[in-house]
Amino acid sequence: MAPDEKREERFKRWLSADIKFSSPExxxxxxxxxxxxxxxxxxxxxDRVPCFLPAAxxxxxxxxxxxxxxxxxxxxxxxxxxxxxHEIGDMDTxxxxxxxxxxxxxxxLDYKLYKWPGHGLPIKxxxxxxxxxxxxxxxxxxxxxxxxxxxxxxxxxxxxxxxxEPLRDIPPFTSIEEIAIxxxxxxxxxxxxxxxxxxxxxxxxxxxxxxxxxEVGNEALELGYPSVMAGLAKAPFDTLGDTLRGTQGIxxxxxxxxxxxxxxxxxxxxxxxxxxxxxxxxxxxPVVMMPLHKGADGFMSGKQFETFYWPTLxxxxxxxxxxxxxxxxxAEGSYNTRLEIVKELPKGSxxxxxxxxxxxxxxxxxxxxxxxxxxxxxxLLLTGTPKEVKEHCRKLxxxxxxxxxxxxxxGANIDEGNPDNLRAMMEAAKEYSVYK
Amino acid sequence: xxxxxxxxxxxxxxxxxxxxxxxxLDAGEDPIKILDDSRKGMGIVGQRxxxxxxxxxxxxxxxxxxxxxxxxxxxxLTKAVETKxxxxxxxxxxxxxxxxIGLNIVDFMLDVNGFEVYNLGVDVSAEAFVAxxxxxxxxxxxxxxxxxxxxxxxxxxxxxxxxxxLRSKMKIMIxxxxxxxxVRKYAKADAYGKDAMAAxxxxxxxxxxx
Numbered sequence: 001m002a003p004d005e006k007r008e009e010r011f012k013r014w015l016s017a018d019i020k021f022s023s024p025e026x027x028x029x030x031x032x033x034x035x036x037x038x039x040x041x042x043x044x045x046x047d048r049v050p051c052f053l054p055a056a057x058x059x060x061x062x063x064x065x066x067x068x069x070x071x072x073x074x075x076x077x078x079x080x081x082x083x084x085x086h087e088i089g090d091m092d093t094x095x096x097x098x099x100x101x102x103x104x105x106x107x108x109l110d111y112k113l114y115k116w117p118g119h120g121l122p123i124k125x126x127x128x129x130x131x132x133x134x135x136x137x138x139x140x141x142x143x144x145x146x147x148x149x150x151x152x153x154x155x156x157x158x159x160x161x162x163x164x165e166p167l168r169d170i171p172p173f174t175s176i177e178e179i180a181i182x183x184x185x186x187x188x189x190x191x192x193x194x195x196x197x198x199x200x201x202x203x204x205x206x207x208x209x210x211x212x213x214x215e216v217g218n219e220a221l222e223l224g225y226p227s228v229m230a231g232l233a234k235a236p237f238d239t240l241g242d243t244l245r246g247t248q249g250i251x252x253x254x255x256x257x258x259x260x261x262x263x264x265x266x267x268x269x270x271x272x273x274x275x276x277x278x279x280x281x282x283x284x285x286p287v288v289m290m291p292l293h294k295g296a297d298g299f300m301s302g303k304q305f306e307t308f309y310w311p312t313l314x315x316x317x318x319x320x321x322x323x324x325x326x327x328x329x330x331a332e333g334s335y336n337t338r339l340e341i342v343k344e345l346p347k348g349s350x351x352x353x354x355x356x357x358x359x360x361x362x363x364x365x366x367x368x369x370x371x372x373x374x375x376x377x378x379x380l381l382l383t384g385t386p387k388e389v390k391e392h393c394r395k396l397x398x399x400x401x402x403x404x405x406x407x408x409x410x411g412a413n414i415d416e417g418n419p420d421n422l423r424a425m426m427e428a429a430k431e432y433s434v435y436k
Numbered sequence: 437x438x439x440x441x442x443x444x445x446x447x448x449x450x451x452x453x454x455x456x457x458x459x460x461l462d463a464g465e466d467p468i469k470i471l472d473d474s475r476k477g478m479g480i481v482g483q484r485x486x487x488x489x490x491x492x493x494x495x496x497x498x499x500x501x502x503x504x505x506x507x508x509x510x511x512x513l514t515k516a517v518e519t520k521x522x523x524x525x526x527x528x529x530x531x532x533x534x535x536x537i538g539l540n541i542v543d544f545m546l547d548v549n550g551f552e553v554y555n556l557g558v559d560v561s562a563e564a565f566v567a568x569x570x571x572x573x574x575x576x577x578x579x580x581x582x583x584x585x586x587x588x589x590x591x592x593x594x595x596x597x598x599x600x601x602l603r604s605k606m607k608i609m610i611x612x613x614x615x616x617x618x619v620r621k622y623a624k625a626d627a628y629g630k631d632a633m634a635a636x637x638x639x640x641x642x643x644x645x646x
Contacts, residue, residue: 115534121559125532126585132536247537251493252500255448298631301491333613378584379618412614414584 003349006324010278010286011038014226017283022222029224033092037228037407041287041326041371043348045404049397049433050092052228052373053422054381054410056099057126059084061416067126068117071103074208081216085225088419091426094225096217098210101128105205108198110162113243126415135159136244138253141260144244145267150174156244163198166191230284233276233320233327235313236265238293247294254308265312273319287351288320289328296333306341314345321349328353328373332412339365355411363400372400375411376425382417386424393428401433408433441470445477445505446484448497457505467512474505475519475548482548486633492537495544521552523643524574528556528565529612530589535582538612538632542578545632551639562589562596569597575606576639579625582613590615590623607642611635 001009015034021027032047039046055062060070063080070077081097103116113135115121116128135156136144144151150172157164169186176183186192217227234242240261241250253261276288294300295309320327330353335342339362342352347369354362354374362372376392384392393408400406408429441460444452460470481498484490525546529539536558543555554568565577577597579590590610597603608625611634620628629635640646 121534122532127583129534129583131534247492248496251496254493255450255497299492304491304493377616377618378614379587379616379622382584382587383618383622412584416584 010324026224043405051429052409054413056413057415093228094220098213102205102209105202113160236268269312291330373407386420390424397433441473442477446480467509522550525576526574527578528560529558529580534558539580541632562593580612
């Protein structure tokens with residue numbers, strides 16, 4: 001099958017997913033919502049502009065609890081997300097709490113890459129945050145390129161999870177070939193066993209959170225609310241720049257060891273592509289979200305974007321496209337100077353989710369090539385009135401809604417604020433965006 | 437010769453810069469002059485960044501070159517370096533936010549444009565801002581933030597400066613990720629700057645240097 005046909009098939013499977021709906025109305029609601037979103041993605045004209053509510057961790061605030069509590073109390077997590085599901089009112093999509101980790105699991109692993117409320121951040125903070133550092137040294141490129149798995153196990157993981165430290169001493173798995181005589185001796189070491197005990201415990205804890213997310217997600221589906229993301233993927237430049245070399249490190253590498261950087265990105269590209277594969281009979285949303293970081297306007301020149309950022313990102317994107325998966329490219333910051341470059345992707349194969357990009361220009365340049373999504377400013381959602389939010393939505397719909405291929409959304413997610421501002425977005429979509 | 441170092445640094449020619457610095461030190465030249473030239477070179481880097489010719493990678497790399505030059509020169513210094521400064525600015529990322537890419541660009545640009553910058557780093561409490569302002573007497577504070585929780589932290593920091601009786605003597609600017617003029621109003625700061633160049637322009641205006 002051609003990529004377009006595969007994608008078409010996947011969208012159909014999403015529409016006809018096997019769900020035990022709570023009522024015929026719920027079933028109709030699900031079909032209407034999936035159809036609305038699918039048409040927008042496919043650059044067709046839906047009944048009206050769909051709306052993604054920018055509410056990642058908002059449910060916690062909405063339910064009067066906070067991120068810290070829902071990271072440590074799974075019942076509190078379910079309560080909060082259910083309350084949001086049942087009380088916010090009609091919405092086009094629903095995001096289950098799959099991005100909320102178990103705080104205890106992270107503690108057990110001695111996780112150092114992130115800080116979260118109550119663990120390095122004030123308890124009332126509404127987000128967890130990445131601690132950027134040089135977790136991979138400049139002279140370790142060859143190790144990564146030669147054998148990424150071994151590099152991860154022996155070098156990267158011990159640096160970001162304290163509990164992995166003793167695993168530096170176990171022999172590489174690839175050294176296990178013939179009859180196993182000495183291969184497992186190091187597993188008798190008490191420190192190594194401590195690691196495995198911690199992994200088991202972290203697994204048990206994480207599972208509770210993942211089951212809670214499925215439970216709430218299924219409840220939403222039964223009520224007719226689809227989620228719109230099947231997973232996450234990253235640009236290879238960001239994988240290296242965010243959590244391995246760090247911004248400082250990777251930008252030095254662009255000057256001091258560009259060849260190694262390119263080689264490492266190619267290696268990571270292959271791994272990223274492997275991770276995006278979905279089975280053919282997958283019936284969830286055929287959409288993978290790609291948060292894009294270090295290729296934004298201002299982070300690098302257009303030439304650097306075309307040399308360092310875009311080529312490997314494009315490979316990951318095209319691998320998904322060939323598999324019938326639609327990447328939703330979340331361009332954090334702004335992408336005004338990138339629009340002319342990224343428009344080369346095949347028509348209708350991706351969606352662009354913009355944070356602060358000029359939507360009028362985006363519609364002009366990308367409008368006939370890709371669905372565009374966005375971008376009520378988070379500052380307005382947090383500090384404005386429902387009336388102001390609704391008015392901003394009206395303007396966005398006017399500027400971007402023409403001919404379909406547009407989804408109303410926030411610039412980025414909000415974790416706090418007035419729930420009526422979210423309701424105002426839904427109202428705007430319903431009042432101002434009906435296609436005639 | 438002197439012009440060479442300025443331009444080589446501005447053009448980010450790592451090997452040539454280091455070779456020339458070594459050569460000049462070996463020739464017994466006053467290390468202060470080498471540092472002056474480096475500063476001029478960095479000034480050109482800052483200008484090219486402001487003009488949209490250079491981007492973040494060039495800033496990062498030029499910073500690394502300057503570090504290397506300074507390390508080479510340091511053992512030869514016999515007296516402290518004195519540079520005339522336009523004024524003091526205290527900057528930092530507000531409490532509950534640990535992002536510093538934008539903060540460091542502002543630090544760089546204020547520095548190459550002649551300001552004495554006190555960079556308090558990330559997750560800076562309102563009290564720490566107040567203490568630093570008291571200690572340095574800086575008339576300008578720059579609050580950085582990337583995420584939405586920074587909205588409240590900025591507001592609280594401005595309030596703490598007010599409560600310490602310092603507000604009327606100073607100017608406060610904000611910037612970063614999800615910040616904009618709406619947030620400026622919410623936090624009751626004096627100005628929002630959309631990028632590091634705006635931060636420089638504001639600081640210059642406030643010290644009467646523009």
